[in-house]
Every structure is written in structure tokens, then in C-alpha cells.
Amino acid sequence: MSTSNGRRVAVTGLGFITPIGNDLDTVWSNLVEGVSGVGRITRFDTAAYSTKIAAEVKHFEPEQYMDKKTAHHLGRYCQFGLAAAKDALQDARLNPRDMDPDDVGVILSSAIGGMQEIEKNHTALLERGVRRISPFTTPMMIADMAAGVVAMQTGAGGPNYAIVSACASSGHALGEAAEIIKRGDAKAMLAGGAEATITPLTMGAFCQIKAVSERNDDPERACRPWDLGRDGFVMGEGAVVFVLEDLEFAQKRGAQVYAEITGYGASADCYHYTAPHPEGAGAKRAMRKALQKAGVAPQQVQYVNAHGTSTKLGDIAETKAIKEVFGDHAEKLLVSSTKSVHAHLLGAAGAIEAAACVLAIERGVVPPTINLDQQDPECDLDYVANEARRAKVDVAISNSFGFGGHNATLVLSRPGLN
Structure with missing residues (x-):
């Protein structure tokens, strides 16, 4: 396989917060067995919506991954991203605080960012006035904050940013993180994506452009790629984070290498x-x-x-x-x-x-x-x-x-x- 400067990029850790499970074995079992994560939306009233279904994350307790104060201040997509990143590091048996901070970076991408926080505080503005806007609105609505939070919580002090390219965001994150390792700017990278956009405005917007499935009476069968009966995609949420490492570095420390x-x-x-x-x-x-x-x-x-x-x-x-x-x-x-x-x-x-x-x-x-x-x-x-x-x-x-x-x-x- 061809690589820049002879460096190769190993996948050594995976972390999941998803509609089909919040750990590797559950996610894989549901993928292989075809157990759908789609159901009726529970996060808001969908009576007026043409689409009433989505794939929500279930059984997620932020305080299993972070202290109560941190969980309170973070938006949902940041909570997902931080939780998945911590699980990925645990899977890789890697602690950035044991390394030179410049040797571990983060690219944690999001297509939309903190939409829930934007909607919540816009409602507060309209209903109760400007003084009711949370001071955390600005940091929690921007799409790069999950990457920043992961660095703060883990000590990863290397290259740190988010890539926003809609549904290609975390594909680009993984690719660019691999390039950072190949050119020698980090020995390890946390890379992936986080999203939490099952919200009234986001769902309404996708309904208006007729992009999402309206198979509301049969949610588990709504997402049907390549089938003649397909009628649009189904919205999901969650975060998945990889630990990527320079292969030689990973081998020297005895890390597992998935791929x-x-x-x-x-x-x-x-x-x-x-x-x-x-x-x-x-x-x-x-x-x-x-x-x-x-x-x-x-x-x-x-x-x-x-x-x-x-x-x-x-x-x-x-x-x-x-x-x-x-x-x-x-x-x-x-x-x-x-x-x-x-x-x-x-x-x-x-x-x-x-x-x-x-x-x-x-x-x-x-x-x-x-x-x-x-x-x-x-x-x-x-x-x-x-x-x-x-x-x-x-x-x-x-x-x-x-x-x-x-x-x-x-x-x-x-x-x-x-």
C-alpha cells in the first residue's frame, strides 16, 4: 500500500454513541442482524410534521462519561462526541496525558453543530427577551466545539478543528486526520463526527424539501436503499470516533490494530x-x-x-x-x-x-x-x-x-x- 513518507495509519480504537447501541459489540451485533434503530420521534411533538420518525440515541446518560457540571454546560452533540472519544481512547488503551500534547490531535466534525442550543435560545429570546439567552449559547452552537471539548477533557493538544461538509464531514475528518499522521504532524489523532439534529427546526426543514421518508406507520422499514419503494432518507443522531495512530508508534506500544x-x-x-x-x-x-x-x-x-x-x-x-x-x-x-x-x-x-x-x-x-x-x-x-x-x-x-x-x-x- 502506498503511503506518504513511508508512514502508515492504524485504526486502534473505536467509540460509539448511536441509535443502534453505545458500545462496539452492540453496534456490530445490530448491524449484522439488521436490527433497525428507527422509531417514532420522542423528543418533540410531530403532529404537524409530514415525517414523524427518526433514529434517536437511546439509553444515553451523559454523567456516565463526564461530571454533572460538564454535562449541564455541553450541548447534546458535544456530549455525544466527548462520550464516543473517551470510549475510543479506552478501547485503544491510549492516554494523551501520557504523551507530548502536540503528538495527539482531534478532528471531530459536525454537519450542523449545536442546533438544539440555537433553537432553545432563540425561543427564549422571542418569549422572554434577550436577557434570557444563555451565555453558553455561542460556544455550544458552533460546529467546532465538540473537537475543542474533547481536547480540553483528554489533554490532546495537537491539531484541533472540525470539518463541515454536510454528510461527508466525518469522512473528511478521518481522511484529513490520516494525512496529518502521514506527514508527521501527530503520532495519534482522535477523528470522527458528532450530530444531534433531531430537532423541530431541522426536521421541519428536511420535511419541506421532501428529503426524508414519510413511511411513518412502518419506521423500522422506512430506510430502504436501492429499493423501488424508497421515499427518502431517515434522520439519525449520534457520534462515532476513531483513534488513529502512526502504525510504527502503535506497534511499539503494543496496541491492537483493527485496520x-x-x-x-x-x-x-x-x-x-x-x-x-x-x-x-x-x-x-x-x-x-x-x-x-x-x-x-x-x-x-x-x-x-x-x-x-x-x-x-x-x-x-x-x-x-x-x-x-x-x-x-x-x-x-x-x-x-x-x-x-x-x-x-x-x-x-x-x-x-x-x-x-x-x-x-x-x-x-x-x-x-x-x-x-x-x-x-x-x-x-x-x-x-x-x-x-x-x-x-x-x-x-x-x-x-x-x-x-x-x-x-x-x-x-x-x-x-x-
């Missing part, structure tokens, strides 16, 4: 605010760049975790892009959308889907696309319909595409694969 990030490609569609390029032009370029940088031929890839949002246009465009990039080998690929299970975590989507690739490599099982009952003839690949499949996966790719035409592709490989 390596060997390639990363980014591109723009240059096409439309919300719609993908109909031929998947930007997606193709991102995949090709990632494969080239990894030194991987298309024929070496066994699994694609697709962006697969369950939208009419997006699923077709991505299928076209995969077929063009992989040629005849596309027919042999296993392609699945785990969004069918955990829904769309927006800025955290790329991270949970890259984690699915990592675990598919490690455990030899490809998670399914559930709810795929009548495959769209224009979507004609092997989407691992409804049941997980045992398969040896040496190389997988994860696609993340966002509103605005932002595209990120990651190549993940079995440790030590040459």
Missing part, C-alpha cells in the same frame, strides 16, 4: 445544492483518487460501504459511479448501505460507516442492506440484501457524499496488507 486507512479521496460535484450529479461524476473522482493514493487496483476491493441514503436520485448516481470505477469487477463487489439499519447520522455518517468497514475486515462478515425487497432495476449491484454475508474482506471502501456536492472516499485495509 489501516490506506487511501483518501475528496472531490466536488460542482452541480447542485442538494442533488447529486446524475452520473456520479464527483463520486467517481473521489473513489479513483482514494484507490490511487492507496496503491490499490479496483480488483483488489471486496466491499463497498456505500453512501446509500435511500433517495431516488442518490442511489442511482452512486450505483453508476461504482460501476464505472470498478468496471467488470463491480459485479463481484459486495455493496451495502448500513444506513438502512442506523439511518443517516449526517455529520457522523461517514465515521459509523467507516467503522462498519473496519469491523467487516476484522470479523469477516459484511453487514446487510435491510428492507431491500424489490430492487430498483437501475440499481443492479449485489447489495447484500437483508442478510449479512460471511466474506474475507482485505480491502473495503467507504463513500460519504454531502449536500453542496462534497465527496469523501476512504480505503480501509487489513493490517499489514501489501
Whole structure:
């Protein structure tokens, strides 16, 4: 595998706060068994909404991860991000406070940031006046604060920022964090995404552009990528964080290595605010760049975790892009959308889907696309319909595409694969 300056990037820790579980084993079990995290929205009254369903995080107690005062001051997306980061560090058995602070950085991305805090304090302004706005509104509404909070709480003093690229945000976070390690600017990075946008304004806005599924009477079957009956994506929330390390550093300290990030490609569609390029032009370029940088031929890839949002246009465009990039080998690929299970975590989507690739490599099982009952003839690949499949996966790719035409592709490989 090709890497800059000979440095290789190892995945040594994973942390999860998601609609399908808040620990690795529960998340993986639900992915493989196809146990949907989608249900009726409980966080606000949806009587006036065309969509009344989403994938909410369940059984999350912030004070299991932080003290009461910290939990009180942090917004929901920051709570998710901090909790997932702490779990990832524990999984990696890495303590940044034992290292030079410049050697550990954080890129924790969010597509939207503290929307709950914005809405809450705007309501306070309208109903009770300007003096009722919380002084914590400004720090808690900005999309970079989760990264800042993780650094404050863990002692990670290296490169620290958030990338905002809609639904590609955490895909870009992982890719850019890997590049930081490859160029020698850190020995380890916490990277991923956090999102908490199941709120009245956000849901209302997505309803207005007809982007989200209205299958309210059957929520667990609402997200159905590549199925003829698909009618939009399903909103989710949560955070997933990786610990990435310079492979040599990880090996010297005896760390477990799940997989390596060997390639990363980014591109723009240059096409439309919300719609993908109909031929998947930007997606193709991102995949090709990632494969080239990894030194991987298309024929070496066994699994694609697709962006697969369950939208009419997006699923077709991505299928076209995969077929063009992989040629005849596309027919042999296993392609699945785990969004069918955990829904769309927006800025955290790329991270949970890259984690699915990592675990598919490690455990030899490809998670399914559930709810795929009548495959769209224009979507004609092997989407691992409804049941997980045992398969040896040496190389997988994860696609993340966002509103605005932002595209990120990651190549993940079995440790030590040459």
C-alpha cells in the first residue's frame, strides 16, 4: 500500500454513541442482524410534521462519561462526541496525558453543530427577551466545539478543528486526520463526527424539501436503499470516533490494530445544492483518487460501504459511479448501505460507516442492506440484501457524499496488507 513518507495509519480504537447501541459489540451485533434503530420521534411533538420518525440515541446518560457540571454546560452533540472519544481512547488503551500534547490531535466534525442550543435560545429570546439567552449559547452552537471539548477533557493538544461538509464531514475528518499522521504532524489523532439534529427546526426543514421518508406507520422499514419503494432518507443522531495512530508508534506500544486507512479521496460535484450529479461524476473522482493514493487496483476491493441514503436520485448516481470505477469487477463487489439499519447520522455518517468497514475486515462478515425487497432495476449491484454475508474482506471502501456536492472516499485495509 502506498503511503506518504513511508508512514502508515492504524485504526486502534473505536467509540460509539448511536441509535443502534453505545458500545462496539452492540453496534456490530445490530448491524449484522439488521436490527433497525428507527422509531417514532420522542423528543418533540410531530403532529404537524409530514415525517414523524427518526433514529434517536437511546439509553444515553451523559454523567456516565463526564461530571454533572460538564454535562449541564455541553450541548447534546458535544456530549455525544466527548462520550464516543473517551470510549475510543479506552478501547485503544491510549492516554494523551501520557504523551507530548502536540503528538495527539482531534478532528471531530459536525454537519450542523449545536442546533438544539440555537433553537432553545432563540425561543427564549422571542418569549422572554434577550436577557434570557444563555451565555453558553455561542460556544455550544458552533460546529467546532465538540473537537475543542474533547481536547480540553483528554489533554490532546495537537491539531484541533472540525470539518463541515454536510454528510461527508466525518469522512473528511478521518481522511484529513490520516494525512496529518502521514506527514508527521501527530503520532495519534482522535477523528470522527458528532450530530444531534433531531430537532423541530431541522426536521421541519428536511420535511419541506421532501428529503426524508414519510413511511411513518412502518419506521423500522422506512430506510430502504436501492429499493423501488424508497421515499427518502431517515434522520439519525449520534457520534462515532476513531483513534488513529502512526502504525510504527502503535506497534511499539503494543496496541491492537483493527485496520489501516490506506487511501483518501475528496472531490466536488460542482452541480447542485442538494442533488447529486446524475452520473456520479464527483463520486467517481473521489473513489479513483482514494484507490490511487492507496496503491490499490479496483480488483483488489471486496466491499463497498456505500453512501446509500435511500433517495431516488442518490442511489442511482452512486450505483453508476461504482460501476464505472470498478468496471467488470463491480459485479463481484459486495455493496451495502448500513444506513438502512442506523439511518443517516449526517455529520457522523461517514465515521459509523467507516467503522462498519473496519469491523467487516476484522470479523469477516459484511453487514446487510435491510428492507431491500424489490430492487430498483437501475440499481443492479449485489447489495447484500437483508442478510449479512460471511466474506474475507482485505480491502473495503467507504463513500460519504454531502449536500453542496462534497465527496469523501476512504480505503480501509487489513493490517499489514501489501
